[in-house]
Amino acid sequence: MSNLSRRAFFTKTGALILGVSLPILAKAQDKIVTSKSEDNSHHSVNTPTNNEYHNAYIEITSNNQILFHIPDIEFGQGIYTAAAMLLAEELEVELSAIKVDAALPNPEYILKGEVTEVTWGSGSTQKDWFPLQQSAAILRTMLLQAAAQSWKIDINQCHAKAGQIYGQNGQQAPYAQFLHDIYNLSIPKEVPLKKTEDYRLIGKSQPRVDTSEKIKGKAIYATDIHLEDPSVPAIRTGLMIACPVVGGKLAHLDDKNAKQIQGVIDIVSLENIVCIIAENFWIASKAAKQLVIEWDYGSQSAATTDSIYKQLDQAADEQQAIIGYNNSSEKIEVSLNATSHIYNGTYKQPMLLHAALEPLSCTIFINETKCEIWSCSQTPLWTRDKVAALLKRDTKEIYFHNVFVGGSFGRRLNDEYILQAVQFAQKVSYPLKCVWSREEDFVQDHVRPPYLDQIEAGVDADGLITAVKHHIIGPSVTAFWDKSLLSKEGMDPDLLLGIDTLPYQIPHYQLNYTNCDIQSIIPGWWQGNGATRNIFVVESTINKCAKKAKKDPIEYRKLLKPDARAIAVIDMVAQHAQWEQQPPKDIGRGFAMAHVFGSYIAMVVEAEITAMSVVRLHRVIVALDCGLAVNPDQISAQIESSAIYGLGAALYNEVQIQNGQIVQRNFNQYRVLHMNEVPQIEVHIIKSNEHPSGVGELGTIVSAPALADALGSILNKNLYSLPLNKYLT
Amino acid sequence: MVELNINNKIVRLDVSDDMPLLWVLRDVMGLTGTKYGCGIGECGACTVHLDGKPVRSCSLPVGSIGNQSIITIEGLDNDPIAQKILDGWVEKQPTQCGYCQPGQIMAAIALLHEKEKPSKEEINRALSGHVCRCGMYQRIRNAIKVAVGSTEDE
Ligand code: FES
Ligand code: FES
Numbered sequence: 001m002s003n004l005s006r007r008a009f010f011t012k013t014g015a016l017i018l019g020v021s022l023p024i025l026a027k028a029q030d031k032i033v034t035s036k037s038e039d040n041s042h043h044s045v046n047t048p049t050n051n052e053y054h055n056a057y058i059e060i061t062s063n064n065q066i067l068f069h070i071p072d073i074e075f076g077q078g079i080y081t082a083a084a085m086l087l088a089e090e091l092e093v094e095l096s097a098i099k100v101d102a103a104l105p106n107p108e109y110i111l112k113g114e115v116t117e118v119t120w121g122s123g124s125t126q127k128d129w130f131p132l133q134q135s136a137a138i139l140r141t142m143l144l145q146a147a148a149q150s151w152k153i154d155i156n157q158c159h160a161k162a163g164q165i166y167g168q169n170g171q172q173a174p175y176a177q178f179l180h181d182i183y184n185l186s187i188p189k190e191v192p193l194k195k196t197e198d199y200r201l202i203g204k205s206q207p208r209v210d211t212s213e214k215i216k217g218k219a220i221y222a223t224d225i226h227l228e229d230p231s232v233p234a235i236r237t238g239l240m241i242a243c244p245v246v247g248g249k250l251a252h253l254d255d256k257n258a259k260q261i262q263g264v265i266d267i268v269s270l271e272n273i274v275c276i277i278a279e280n281f282w283i284a285s286k287a288a289k290q291l292v293i294e295w296d297y298g299s300q301s302a303a304t305t306d307s308i309y310k311q312l313d314q315a316a317d318e319q320q321a322i323i324g325y326n327n328s329s330e331k332i333e334v335s336l337n338a339t340s341h342i343y344n345g346t347y348k349q350p351m352l353l354h355a356a357l358e359p360l361s362c363t364i365f366i367n368e369t370k371c372e373i374w375s376c377s378q379t380p381l382w383t384r385d386k387v388a389a390l391l392k393r394d395t396k397e398i399y400f401h402n403v404f405v406g407g408s409f410g411r412r413l414n415d416e417y418i419l420q421a422v423q424f425a426q427k428v429s430y431p432l433k434c435v436w437s438r439e440e441d442f443v444q445d446h447v448r449p450p451y452l453d454q455i456e457a458g459v460d461a462d463g464l465i466t467a468v469k470h471h472i473i474g475p476s477v478t479a480f481w482d483k484s485l486l487s488k489e490g491m492d493p494d495l496l497l498g499i500d501t502l503p504y505q506i507p508h509y510q511l512n513y514t515n516c517d518i519q520s521i522i523p524g525w526w527q528g529n530g531a532t533r534n535i536f537v538v539e540s541t542i543n544k545c546a547k548k549a550k551k552d553p554i555e556y557r558k559l560l561k562p563d564a565r566a567i568a569v570i571d572m573v574a575q576h577a578q579w580e581q582q583p584p585k586d587i588g589r590g591f592a593m594a595h596v597f598g599s600y601i602a603m604v605v606e607a608e609i610t611a612m613s614v615v616r617l618h619r620v621i622v623a624l625d626c627g628l629a630v631n632p633d634q635i636s637a638q639i640e641s642s643a644i645y646g647l648g649a650a651l652y653n654e655v656q657i658q659n660g661q662i663v664q665r666n667f668n669q670y671r672v673l674h675m676n677e678v679p680q681i682e683v684h685i686i687k688s689n690e691h692p693s694g695v696g697e698l699g700t701i702v703s704a705p706a707l708a709d710a711l712g713s714i715l716n717k718n719l720y721s722l723p724l725n726k727y728l729t
Numbered sequence: 730m731v732e733l734n735i736n737n738k739i740v741r742l743d744v745s746d747d748m749p750l751l752w753v754l755r756d757v758m759g760l761t762g763t764k765y766g767c768g769i770g771e772c773g774a775c776t777v778h779l780d781g782k783p784v785r786s787c788s789l790p791v792g793s794i795g796n797q798s799i800i801t802i803e804g805l806d807n808d809p810i811a812q813k814i815l816d817g818w819v820e821k822q823p824t825q826c827g828y829c830q831p832g833q834i835m836a837a838i839a840l841l842h843e844k845e846k847p848s849k850e851e852i853n854r855a856l857s858g859h860v861c862r863c864g865m866y867q868r869i870r871n872a873i874k875v876a877v878g879s880t881e882d883e
Contacts, residue, residue, distance in 0.1 A: 076826030076863050078825070105882045210827065211819055211824050214830055215815055215824060216803075217763070217801070217802035218761020218762065219827050221828065223761070226759055237756065280756035282748045282749060305793075353863060356828075357764075357766045357772065357861070357863075359775060406826050406827070406828025406862075407825075407828060438767045438769075558774070627751055634822070638825075640865070641862070641864040642864075645863075663879075666767055666768075666771060667769075667772055668769065674869065675853050676854070676857040678864070678866045681867055
């Protein structure tokens with residue numbers, strides 16, 4: 001036994017692994033334990049302790065510590081906490097007994113129905129819900145069995161509580177005592193999960209497990225890595241400067257003067273990007289000013305915002321649309337013909353930046369035996385495999401550590417910056433911390449592409465919508481990301497998001513799509529993906545038709561026969577927003593709702609336009625049905641967060657392109673909401689025992705249409721294009 | 730050579746006068762709790778205290794600091810007000826990705842050093858230059874209110 005790990009490794013697929021000795025892990029674990037004794041508050045560990053591929057998912061250590069190697073990325077949404085709660089609930093341990101750290105990428109972690117390991121689509125809790133609880137329940141049952149055997153009593157005479165097993169006759173022992181015994185047991189296929197009424201943790205707000213380290217400045221992000229091993233050379237800072245035009249190349253580089261600067265170590269370049277390596281960021285940025293770079297901007301150097309919109313307009317006329325969705329066998333023209341009146345509208349949505357607070361970042365060390373990377377990728381396994389291919393090394397030699405990240409909003413679904421960093425790290429013999437200045441982060445963003453949406457909405461004699469022809473014109477993010485996800489006909493499923501699950505009964509809805517690639521931008525996923533764009537269009541259309549029918553927007557929606565869960569959020573938001581009462585004078589009130597990622601959300605926004613034509617956001621009231629709310633306070637926080645993100649973008653944001661380049665380079669040119677500008681936000685959550693569903697992006701999805709409705713009611717017109725502040729001048 | 734008083738320790742560093750404090754903290758001292766978000770004074774992620782006042786370390790050349798005391802998020806141990814703020818943060822949970830939080834917290838502590846019970850407007854004024862892309866502003870304000878013993882939330 002002495003050669004075996006003194007720990008139980010439990011994999012996500014439910015296998016127990018009989019460990020060989022794992023010296024690296026043992027060391028790492030000792031470190032965790034020491035830090036725990038210094039600091040009693042529970043916290044997650046996201047430092048690179050997890051350095052061996054072992055498929056472990058849940059680990060119980062010899063000193064009764066639970067280590068949870070989580071495949072999901074924590075970019076703020078609180079999955080470390082929610083997942084730890086699920087685990088603690090079924091394993092019968094305190095939440096504070098669990099240490100969460102980032103798992104290394106591993107095909108074992110791919111869940112059924114996923115193309116790869118991926119954190120996105122507001123889906124983390126939703127997908128972890130069953131597998132994680134089931135794993136924990138199986139492990140607990142086996143520990144009970146082992147205890148029962150060793151105490152020679154029946155399993156029903158044992159129970160588990162707070163990491164201990166208790167026997168009927170006063171026996172008591174920590175889980176760790178039975179680690180070896182459980183290997184001899186057969187693994188139960190399925191164990192019944194707890195009943196809702198027995199939950200200790202689930203459904204009761206718990207503080208985030210990463211709070212302590214994040215508020216003490218101890219949380220490790222990609223550029224905070226220190227390597228303490230004295231045999232490893234000092235980390236150097238590589239400042240990235242890439243061609244600002246998509247498709248451009250480096251034509252000429254004169255680095256004579258830059259290299260004169262003391263502290264500059266190397267200047268290396270790839271086809272379209274230069275990396276200035278220096279002792280620190282400051283020296284690198286000074287050297288950057290001395291570099292003479294000539295870019296060959298290529299074919300996109302004349303692109304402008306206007307030329308891009310013109311391209312969309314032209315594509316709209318060409319009528320080469322494919323049918324993406326159709327809920328009737330009738331021709332849409334026939335259905336529209338049968339209506340009493342048709343309302344047309346063309347909606348315009350701009351390009352957007354992600355503008356996460358942490359710019360892109362990546363630290364890398366490559367030596368003969370391995371390549372270690374500290375960064376954030378929402379698809380870590382893909383990233384690992386791409387790195388392995390690039391370096392022509394075995395994937396087992398690539399250690400990709402998904403450290404904390406200062407926001408993503410979809411940006412880190414693309415990992416091109418990690419591959420760039422790896423190519424530079426390959427050229428040098430020391431660890432390289434690749435940094436992007438804020439300016440480079442903006443100019444290299446994969447922007448939310450621009451879209452045109454044409455709507456023909458037919459209403460019956462009562463003014464109710466009965467037929468909609470919806471035509472989307474714009475790029476496909478999915479096609480850029482992974483073509484294999486397109487349908488046979490070439491339809492991008494993301495473009496249906498929110499439409500194929502509308503909470504209303506619209507007898508005939510047809511969605512057509514005309515693809516229009518914009519060569520001068522790289523299209524990227526952006527918070528709420530297709531639903532953010534679709535819901536703005538559909539909800540604005542419904543609000544408009546309600547107005548035309550002289551009906552209250554809430555009453556109007558109820559006439560569209562929403563399902564019961566939709567009605568519940570409508571009623572809840574109406575009640576809390578005192579919808580029955582007229583809003584105060586000068587306040588515009590707007591409503592929008594959505595059914596997406598399995599959840600229902602309804603939002604009321606109250607806003608004012610001051611005499612100086614400034615928009616003041618007063619109040620936002622949200623009702624949410626996300627199934628069983630695992631951690632209600634953090635669900636509320638996510639809605640607050642995504643609403644602020646969406647309201648700011650809807651009001652102010654539009655990427656401008658000039659000479660093929662993104663014009664906005666820093667926060668002084670890209671307006672984000674600040675503390676003095678945000679509304680009071682109330683989030684009300686429906687009590688439910690349904691399977692948990694998505695939350696993270698829902699606030700963003702309904703923000704634009706709700707705010708457009710509020711401002712439209714003040715301006716007395718329908719607002720078809722974003723950002724909304726354009727209507728104020 | 731520049732001599733600085735960082736977290737109550739005097740250090741002598743071989744850096745140029747024009748180097749912003751942020752990079753001295755992060756890249757020379759290894760104090761990585763202070764964050765970089767914009768480099769031009771627009772986001773507040775890099776906020777530290779200079780003689781108790783909040784400053785943007787990305788825009789502060791170390792040559793101009795002299796013997797003023799620099800306190801970073803790592804140097805709050807003996808500050809009872811800091812403890813109250815951190816407790817408020819634990820209670821109101823305004824942390825999501827966490828990247829803006831050291832800066833927000835340093836600004837909040839500096840505010841309470843100045844003013845025992847700031848009003849909502851005073852909190853807004855003191856923190857309105859701090860970007861939180863996770864939009865946790867309302868919670869941050871409530872956390873500060875908790876720290877000063879106020880119970881009413883928004
Ligand atoms: S990094 Fe200093 S204010 Fe943004
Ligand atoms: S918590 Fe993410 S930027 Fe503030």
